[in-house]
Amino acid sequence: MSAIRESVRTPTSSLKRGHYVRLSVADTGIGMDEPTLARAVEPFFSTKGVGKGTGLGLSMAHGLAAQLGGALSIQSSLGVGTNIELWLPISATLPETDEAVMTSGAISHARGVVLLVDDEDVVRDSTADMLEEFGYEVRQADSAEAALMLVAKGLSPDLLVTDHLMPGMTGVDLARELLQDRPKMPVLIVSGYAEAEGIAPDLPRLTKPFRSSELEAALSRLSTFSTGKQAEKA
Known part of the structure; x- marks a missing residue:
């Protein structure tokens, strides 16, 4: 896994202009075909049976990233492997101390x-x-x-x-x-x-x-x- 600071100067459909931390994870597994890749972040989509996976991992990561103003992207090819990138925005302000300790x-x-x-x-x-x-x-x-x-x-x-x-x-x-x-x-x-x-x-x-x-x-x-x-x- 690698973590790199990236700057987006031209907005895209998933990322606004700004500064981000990009986390990348890659493997050399069997990869995903196009239909599987298209549904990879769909909630509860799984290629496993009941009890062997919820299909929530990528969906939750995708939703969290989007909620924070970032994005999750996946590149995958059969027989080559998969690369997942998590883009998280860098905040320009410090968190409010009082709010951080509120319950x-x-x-x-x-x-x-x-x-x-x-x-x-x-x-x-x-x-x-x-x-x-x-x-x-x-x-x-x-x-x-x-x-x-x-x-x-x-x-x-x-x-x-x-x-x-x-x-x-x-x-x-x-x-x-x-x-x-x-x-x-x-x-x-x-x-x-x-x-x-x-x-x-x-x-x-x-x-x-x-x-x-x-x-x-x-x-x-x-x-x-x-x-x-x-x-x-x-």
Whole structure:
């Protein structure tokens, strides 16, 4: 990997005029054909099966770069390899110290144990970091079955955040199982597959990919959702 400072003097469709840091990563693998390359940054596009990849890596990197005013570009040829460039703008101003230490008021005083379940290590670790920043203690599991084993060994979660489509038991099935003994436990189902739309309408859901602020907003709505469901049953 290499990192080089670059200046763009003529704006392009993806980059404005300005100064950037260009990060480049290249390999000498089998490369991608044109149809695969055209969909490489499409959310949830993957050449792997369920449980072997989410198709979110390049999509999240592309979205983050665009959100920051940069870009991600990919050059690839079959039999030659792939080169990915991440362009990030260089800021001309220093960050505001006061804003940097501010925390959101929505769940800044959150306490409790979160059982976080996702079969994708990168996604699970990223989500765990967000939850810990909110003040939660996080216990992780890479499958619904592993999560049930943790509970069987004595873990008593205050909140369940789980992916839906995983090898074996789904996140919704896991939630149903745990809610039998913990009917008041808040649950957040995380999924992004189109075929899962409309499933489990009684369980709050967050669509992948998501940012920290979106996760925070979803968690802050859980108490309102739970209160409403309990009122309906009364």
